Amino acid sequence: MSELCPRFEKAMQIISKRWVGLILFELLDGPKRFSEMESNLPVSGRLLSDRLKMLEKEGIVDRNIYSEFPVRIEYTLSKKGESLRPVIEDIQSWANEWIGSDEVDDVVEK
Amino acid sequence: MSELCPRFEKAMQIISKRWVGLILFELLDGPKRFSEMESNLPVSGRLLSDRLKMLEKEGIVDRNIYSEFPVRIEYTLSKKGESLRPVIEDIQSWANEWIGSDEVDDVVEK
């Protein structure tokens, strides 16, 4: 059926999953804790947990546990994740150039 | 709640909608007809139709009607759409560097 580059398809499958873009955007800024991301992003704990697990499984995000009191867990980008920086930055540039300030809270309709 | 750049959020909302990446990838190659995309991509007519309408509404895709026999309708990228080329090309590069040939048909699991 599809004759597209399968690696591209797989990459899109990961990156275009809902919330993944915003999670990567957060992490490009530096290590983040679960609760920090939960309050910065409009995403529920359940989905944040799902996405972080998926990204960890894909080798894009690292999960670091610090056995302090209370326990601290930080998420960071792996080398593979960090190398997505140009993608996110290009999207940011595109958005700045082409998305009008009046349409930022439009719902994307069919 | 969210303190992210709202333009970035909006851009991600468009780009990360399922199939949009693959549709843009197709159109970067040149004008395409509906049935051509339908057979090149693993997407059903209903969703292809939905996505093309959404992309047209967002000013990313142009719909050109040629009153020949039989009628021919071609989809092309607008200037706004064409300027997404770097994003798609970066994803392609990233995929070539980081997605192993053995994982291309993995399902993205939670």
Place this chain on the structure above:
DNA sequence: TTCTAGTAGTTACTTTTTGTAAGCTAATGA
């Protein structure tokens, strides 16, 4: 040893979105 506070999730449940298949519309020219 039980209590409480502070993370970091998980579970059970509901709602929304997506996907599929089949049939429908409209225009044209043989």
Place this chain on the structure above:
DNA sequence: TCATTAGCTTACAAAAAGTAACTACTAGAA
């Protein structure tokens, strides 16, 4: 009138997302 091209609509099934309450772990206090 019939086949062709291009796409739309409907009805239904499957998957994903949203919500709110709940659990697990640790450590110091009572």
